[in-house]
Structures are given as C-alpha cells and as structure tokens.
Amino acid sequence: MATLDSVTSDICREMDGKVFSMPEYEPGSTEPPFHVWCRTTTVPAFGDEFDHIGERAARDPDTGKTCYVPVDMKYQEWKEKFVDERNKSNAVQVPQIRDETIRKVNEEFSQVLHNSKSTPISDKMILYNEVTEYQLNEGMNGPFVYNPELDVIQYNPSALFYKSCDMNFVQAHELTHRMDIIEYHSWVNKKFLQAIEETRKKVYDNSDKIKEWFSEGGKYDTDIALADIFSSLSNGELNSILCGGHSPGYWLEDRTYVCMEIFADMAGIDVLEYDSKAEFYGILEELYRAYREVTG
Ligand SMILES: [Zn+2]
Known part of the structure; x- marks a missing residue:
C-alpha cells in the first residue's frame, strides 16, 4: 500500500495494490522498502469479498490534508480521479496554510x-x-x-x-x-560523492580568494548558501572566513549531511539565480555537473 500523494515514487506507484503470497516475501523486491525513505507499507490481503470494504488515507491535492478514498482504489485510479481531473479544470493549487x-x-x-x-x-x-x-x-x-x-x-x-x-x-x-x-537520493549518488571529494581540495587551494569573496564588501559577502557549501566542503574549518555555515560538529556527525546540504544549497542558488551561480562554472564546476545529472 503506497502513500497516495503527488510525490509517490515510480516504483511505489507501480507496486501499489499488488498482492503476493508469503513464500514470495522478499524485501526490496516484493516487500517494502523499495528505496531509501520508502513510505510504502504492507497490509494483509483477504481476497475479493473483503478487499473493497473500508477506506484508505490519501493526500487531498487541493488542501494538502489527509482524506479518505475507497480501500480498493489503487495509485493510478487515485491520480486519474483526484489529480489529473482537477489539473484539467484548475490552475495551480497551493496548500491552505492557516498561519x-x-x-x-x-x-x-x-x-x-x-x-x-x-x-x-x-x-x-x-x-x-x-x-x-x-x-x-x-x-x-x-x-x-x-x-x-x-x-x-x-x-x-x-x-x-x-x-x-x-x-x-x-x-x-x-x-x-x-x-x-x-x-x-543525492547522498548515495556516486558521482555526486566523488565531486564533493574532488572539490574539497580546490576549496583549500582557493581559500585566499574565498576569504576575499566573504569579507565586507566582497562579492558574496552575504551569500549564506555559497558559504554553507564551503563550510561543508571544509567540515566547518573555513567557517571563520565565511559569513555563515553549519558547525564542524554537524558536518562530522553524519556524512550524508554534507551531501544533502550541498545539494539543497546548490538547488537554492540555481532556482533563485543567485550571483554565486557563476561559481557553478568555476570552483564548483564538478559539483554542478554531478548535480545536473542527479536532477535530470
Ligand atoms: Zn538544510
């Protein structure tokens, strides 16, 4: 049983509603998790006379809130009924935020x-x-x-x-x-991980230039996103010459944090077209190439 919302992964969309017998039980193939952070779960199958009884939870695409649909509704049917239909008639839907x-x-x-x-x-x-x-x-x-x-x-x-x-x-x-x-899943992407390691050395080699960028009046002096990238690539060692960044303790706590923060910082710079995007063609060249591969 997959989660019914618009960001359900392809594999979970495909597996939703499938029934397997117990001897076929195999995590990753017939049994979730199908990928990291998989939200799909298993439920018992009782056969035709029971399977249509009851309701299952789904995310209402209009409000973003949980709603209930018939239990035998599979992912594709839910998408056709609740997402595709409404997208035809409506413009963009924003979740209702009370605050x-x-x-x-x-x-x-x-x-x-x-x-x-x-x-x-x-x-x-x-x-x-x-x-x-x-x-x-x-x-x-x-x-x-x-x-x-x-x-x-x-x-x-x-x-x-x-x-x-x-x-x-x-x-x-x-x-x-x-x-x-x-x-x-940037943190398991080999090319992205490799690009991080390649860029670490470049950051130290260019630390004088980076210091200038972040000094008062420097060209990136308030760019928290770029600062956080250099912070992560130096495990916080360069924080004193940057305008911000996570602490060394944070970077060393879990290796995946380095990947995930760099990835999120790059996406912010990219989508919002920050001036520091120029460095995607400079010191962050390898990282940008890997990021482009991850994001498609
Ligand atoms: Zn973050």
Missing part, C-alpha cells in the same frame, strides 16, 4: 518559482511547493527545518534568525531536502 505570516511568505515564494526559468528541478519544486505542509514548531532552535519523520516543513517565527532569513532561499532549501529524500 497568516507563513502563508504570505509561501505565496511570494510560489510567485518567484513561477517566474523562474523552467528547468527540471524548478518545475519539480513548483509541484512540491503545492503539496508540502508547513507546521509551527516553537520548540526548535532554527527558523526552518524539513522534518522527514513528519514529512512537513517546520518553522519557528520566534527563532533567533527568523527575521533575517532570505525566505525564498530557506523554502527552496527545505523543499529540496524533501525532494532529495523522496526522489533524488
């Missing part, structure tokens, strides 16, 4: 996305932006975070740096984390 402040911020971001150059990743981001839920969490330290367990973007207006955030960038960044976890 006034975040709704405005999200509407602005949606405008920016629609005005951005159409690329595979910006097109996908438009789709994800329509179906991703926002949730207030006043208990967390950071202003924004994508929470993969709850599959929501959490925000905290009372967090220290909330007001100084570039709201378009944080939304692009956190949405990319969701896209990465559900679809791209």
Whole structure:
C-alpha cells in the first residue's frame, strides 16, 4: 500500500495494490522498502469479498490534508480521479496554510518559482511547493527545518534568525531536502560523492580568494548558501572566513549531511539565480555537473 500523494515514487506507484503470497516475501523486491525513505507499507490481503470494504488515507491535492478514498482504489485510479481531473479544470493549487505570516511568505515564494526559468528541478519544486505542509514548531532552535519523520516543513517565527532569513532561499532549501529524500537520493549518488571529494581540495587551494569573496564588501559577502557549501566542503574549518555555515560538529556527525546540504544549497542558488551561480562554472564546476545529472 503506497502513500497516495503527488510525490509517490515510480516504483511505489507501480507496486501499489499488488498482492503476493508469503513464500514470495522478499524485501526490496516484493516487500517494502523499495528505496531509501520508502513510505510504502504492507497490509494483509483477504481476497475479493473483503478487499473493497473500508477506506484508505490519501493526500487531498487541493488542501494538502489527509482524506479518505475507497480501500480498493489503487495509485493510478487515485491520480486519474483526484489529480489529473482537477489539473484539467484548475490552475495551480497551493496548500491552505492557516498561519497568516507563513502563508504570505509561501505565496511570494510560489510567485518567484513561477517566474523562474523552467528547468527540471524548478518545475519539480513548483509541484512540491503545492503539496508540502508547513507546521509551527516553537520548540526548535532554527527558523526552518524539513522534518522527514513528519514529512512537513517546520518553522519557528520566534527563532533567533527568523527575521533575517532570505525566505525564498530557506523554502527552496527545505523543499529540496524533501525532494532529495523522496526522489533524488543525492547522498548515495556516486558521482555526486566523488565531486564533493574532488572539490574539497580546490576549496583549500582557493581559500585566499574565498576569504576575499566573504569579507565586507566582497562579492558574496552575504551569500549564506555559497558559504554553507564551503563550510561543508571544509567540515566547518573555513567557517571563520565565511559569513555563515553549519558547525564542524554537524558536518562530522553524519556524512550524508554534507551531501544533502550541498545539494539543497546548490538547488537554492540555481532556482533563485543567485550571483554565486557563476561559481557553478568555476570552483564548483564538478559539483554542478554531478548535480545536473542527479536532477535530470
Ligand atoms: Zn538544510
């Protein structure tokens, strides 16, 4: 039984509703997980007289909220009935966000996305932006975070740096984390990992130039996204010459963080057309090539 929403992976769409006998049980082939962060689960099959009884949960594409559809409705039928039909008659759907402040911020971001150059990743981001839920969490330290367990973007207006955030960038960044976890899987992509290792040395070799970029009046002096990329490539060692970045402890805690943050930072720079995109053809050349392969 796959999750019914618009970002369900191809393999899970395909496997949804299939019935297997117990001797065929094999994780990864007849049994989830079919991929990293797989949301598909198994349910018992009772045969025809029972299978049509009851309802199953699905994501309403209009509101982004959970709704219930007949239990024997498979992914393709759900998509045809609830997504394709409505897309024919309606323009873009934005999830209803109750909080006034975040709704405005999200509407602005949606405008920016629609005005951005159409690329595979910006097109996908438009789709994800329509179906991703926002949730207030006043208990967390950071202003924004994508929470993969709850599959929501959490925000905290009372967090220290909330007001100084570039709201378009944080939304692009956190949405990319969701896209990465559900679809791209940057952290297992051999070319992306290899490009990270190749670029590390280049960053140290160019540390004088980088220091100049981030010094006051330098050409990227407030570019948090680019700073975070150099921070991750140096495991935080260059943080003192940058305008921001995660701590060394964070980078060393889990290797996948390096990949996922670089990937999300690059997507933000790319989709929002930051000036630092020029470095995609300079010091970040190999990384950009790998990123382009991951995003299609
Ligand atoms: Zn992040």
